[in-house]
Amino acid sequence: MANKERDSKQSRGVFGKFLDWVERVGNKMPHPVTIFLILCIAVIIISFLAAKAGVAVTYTGVDTKTKEIKEITVKAVNLLSADGIRYIFTDAVKNFTGFAPLGTVLVAMLGVGVAEGTGLITALIRKLVLSTPKQLITAVVVFSGIMSNIASDAGYVVLVPLGAIIFLSFGRHPLAGLAAAFAGVSGGFSANLLIGTIDPLLGGISTEAAKMIDASYSVTPVANWYFMIVSTFVITILGTFVTDKIVEPRLGEYKGAHTVDKGDLTAEERKGLKYAGIAFLIFIAVIVALVAPTNGILRDPETHKILGHTPFMDGIVPIILLFFLIPGAFYGVGAGTVKSSKDVISGMAKAMSSMGSYIVLVFVASQFVAYFNYSKLGTILAVKGATFLEAIGLKGIPLMLGFILVSAFINLFMGSASAKWAIMAPIFIPMFMRLGYSPEFTQVAYRIGDSTTNIISPLMSYFAVIVAFAEKYEEDMGIGTLISTMIPYSMIFLVGWSILLIIWTLLGLPLGPGAGLYYLLK
Known part of the structure; x- marks a missing residue:
């Protein structure tokens, strides 16, 4: 929300004043595109200084390609070197087109554009408003966001903007709906009632790390399932609160x-929903x-x-495209809003025309993320942080x-969950095993920390997407507003989820099928 609107409300308590301060400071900063440009320049300069100072780390980690444990040395890479400058120029287009959220958002929005243009989404929202108790809608949005993780990144593209529309249809602030959905999708990233794509990925890395102590140990994809089922309801309750x-x-x-x-559905709209339902x-x-x-x-x-x-799973984005396009087109035929294929194509074109500012933002944001990865600064921070924790003797x-x-x-500086875990697992899994805790226990603790700060990190791949969605409702939306809005979720998720793990530990409950909390050192 713009500062001029905030002035009319009283902040309550120290925490409210802190959030207002975060928002004011954040919104005094330039446009998000300019901020990412400044960050690009900062990474270039820092990479130069770090490389000249000989900053490097050596750690025992999991090779993400071979899955083998080995000694890995990482040195800061100078972006102002000849190779670095060549990289800046030659990989600019690849950094942009290869930025994961770009293709996901644009392809999915083709289908969403049809569903929106023909009136399907509006009709469904009105039906939802007429049939869902108002007091349950927040929980439904947060829970849906958490469950969307089973479909990879679909929640960012579909549920986050939908959360805003749902809240608006109930006469509530759309940014609150956007924040609730974003909190579920990203802050509750590891929680789910089902096994998602991240479970086997982390389990494979954990297995290799555990073999440093026990060559026969195996961490299965369902290693944290029981804990994550309970976490789904805990995060839903916390997100709603x-x-x-x-x-x-x-x-x-x-x-x-x-x-x-928010009026009743017309006969044409009911007919359109019937057609859409059959097509679906x-x-x-x-x-x-x-x-x-x-x-x-x-x-x-x-x-x-x-x-x-x-x-x-690799084809989930085209599936999402068809998931919206087919029912959307059939709704239009039934409701009379689609007379020919031109109307369907018009919906796609309109969706793309609304993504102009997002594309500009992604171009600069993608360069920043690429520079950060190329310079190895994220890896160095991860190793230094892990080494510090290992050294303090807790x-x-x-x-x-x-x-x-x-x-x-x-997680604020290194977005990929698997890349961080490949660095941290070989350090902490053996450490915890020597203290009598299982690899599954270490993995679930990592997942809590890795999820809860996604929503306040500009390095998170979809952060730029969320800013673009929010700007639809607040044209002068700043990064400060988004971060100050999401900080309460991040803090309370972190505290609440940690308390859940403490209670789980004290009760000695299994984390998943055949996955206990403790390990008996052989």
Whole structure:
């Protein structure tokens, strides 16, 4: 929210004044595009100084390609060297086009544009408003965000903007809905009722790290399942509390121009929803036919798995495109808003035309993330942080809490969960095993820290996407507003999730099937 609107409200308590300070400082900074440009320059200068000073780290880590444990030395890379300057120029386009959120957002928005342009999304929202109790809507948005993680990054593209529209349709502040969905999708990243793509990825790295102590040890993809099921409900409750009691009261009444029609559905709209429902069921039946059989076309042709790097998961973005496009087009036919294929294409074009500012922002943000990775500054910070925690000599629950905090801090500078874990697992899993804690325990503590600061890190890949979505409702939206809005979620998720793990530890509950808390050193 703009500062001029904030002035009309009273901040309550020290925490409220702190959030106002974060917002004021953040919003006094230049436009997000300019900020990322400044950060690019800062990384270039820091990389030069670090390389000249000979900054380097050596650690025992997991090679992400071979999955082998080995000694790895990482030196700061100078972006002002001849090779660095060549990289800045020659890889600028690749950094932009290879930026993961870019393709995901643009392709998915083609389908969303059709569903929005034909009126399907508006009709569905109105039906939701008419059938859902108002007091449950926040929990539904947060819970849906958490569950969306099963579909990789779909939640960022679909649920975050949808959360804003849902709240607006209930007469609530759209940024509160956006924040609630973002908190569920990103802050609750590791929680889920189902096994997601991150589970086998982290489990594989943990297995290799555990073999440094026990060559026969194996961490399965379901190693943290029980804990994450409970975490899903805990994060939903915490996210609902933060939204209703802290974030939305602070945002105040929405006075923007965007509105959502909340009247009863017309006969044409009901007919359109019927057409859309039939099309949706047929589409789902086709996807199930491609996935359900053991030798399904969208399963891995060798392992027959559905999750992981499989045709189904690698093709999830086109599936999302069709998920919205097909029902959207059929809704338009039934409701009379689609007369020909031109109307469908017009919806796609309109969606793309609204993404102009996002594309500009992504170009600069993608260069910043690429420079940070190329310079190895993120890896150096991760290793230094892990080494510090190892050296201070904490044990038991205090060590676990320190580990969660270090993981949360490192996550602000190094976005990839698997890349961080490849560095940290070989350090902390053996350490915790020697103290009598299982690799599954160490992994779940890492996941708590890794998830909770996603929503306040500009280095998080989709941060620029969220800023672009928010600007739709607040044109002068600054990074300070977004971060100050998300800080309460980050802090309360971190504290609440840590308390859950402490209680879990004191009760001695299993983390997943066959995955206990403790390890008996052989």
